[in-house]
Amino acid sequence: DAGVIQSPRHEVTEMGQEVTLRCKPISGHDYLFWYRQTMMRGLELLIYFNNNVPIDDSGMPEDRFSAKMPNASFSTLKIQPSEPRDSAVYFCASSSPPGRMSSGANVLTFGAGSRLTVL
Amino acid sequence: EDQVTQSPEALRLQEGESSSLNCSYTVSGLRGLFWYRQDPGKGPEFLFTLYSAGEEKEKERLKATLTKKESFLHITAPKPEDSATYLCAVKWGSQGNLIFGKGTKLSVKP
Numbered sequence: 001d002a003g004v005i006q007s008p009r010h011e012v013t014e015m016g017q018e019v020t021l022r023c024k025p026i027s028g029h030d031y032l033f034w035y036r037q038t039m040m041r042g043l044e045l046l047i048y049f050n051n052n053v054p055i056d057d058s059g060m061p062e063d064r065f066s067a068k069m070p071n072a073s074f075s076t077l078k079i080q081p082s083e084p085r086d087s088a089v090y091f092c093a094s095s096s097p098p099g100r101m102s103s104g105a106n107v108l109t110f111g112a113g114s115r116l117t118v119l
Numbered sequence: 120e121d122q123v124t125q126s127p128e129a130l131r132l133q134e135g136e137s138s139s140l141n142c143s144y145t146v147s148g149l150r151g152l153f154w155y156r157q158d159p160g161k162g163p164e165f166l167f168t169l170y171s172a173g174e175e176k177e178k179e180r181l182k183a184t185l186t187k188k189e190s191f192l193h194i195t196a197p198k199p200e201d202s203a204t205y206l207c208a209v210k211w212g213s214q215g216n217l218i219f220g221k222g223t224k225l226s227v228k229p
Binding site: 004033035041042043044045048056091093106107108109110111112113 | 150151153155160161162163164165168206208210216217218219220221222
């Protein structure tokens with residue numbers, strides 16, 4: 001398996017532009033997570049899905065952020081309009097269903113991240 | 120108040136100088152404590168999961184332990200290639216996600 005695949009790896013855009021980040025989770029994983037990482041705040045959960053359904057979006061900063069998961073193999077995180085304070089590395093992660101504690105389930109596998117710079 | 124706190128923020132060691140990283144948590148109903156390693160420009164990479172107090176896991180020069188309120192990542196005789204940021208995360212209650220600490224940046228000098 002190629003792991004969690006994110007695109008683009010780097011994005012530089014101007015304030016006010018729309019940004020779309022993409023993620024392909026590991027096949028068979030039915031949990032998908034979007035995190036944002038900054039020096040000041042570390043890794044913060046934005047939203048997560050289970051079986052393509054958003055479960056918790058309380059970490060989404062504001063209405064400018066939206067996320068979709070139209071099928072089990074694809075998710076997008078959209079920022080419209082973008083602002084300089086949105087500059088960060090955005091990570092997508094996936095995991096298999098929570099199972100027995102000792103089964104190795106619950107482990108999140110992360111993609112390489114998308115570094116966003118908003119000028 | 121942070122639910123997961125890691126210390127120190129940064130640690131510089133000489134090659135071969137053993138030390139420990141700390142992760143303390145305030146959540147109740149812990150369902151798992153996770154350690155990840157993150158190299159610059161990459162996503163976090165899974166190291167260990169601990170589920171109950173007293174549990175220990177080992178991998179090469181790393182050993183993770185868990186008590187009721189904290190976890191330690193012990194590094195024995197580190198090498199320069201162990202330099203990375205080490206992240207701790209917890210899962211609790213009915214939450215499906217992980218809550219991360221801010222990490223400890225480890226530098227090992229030859």
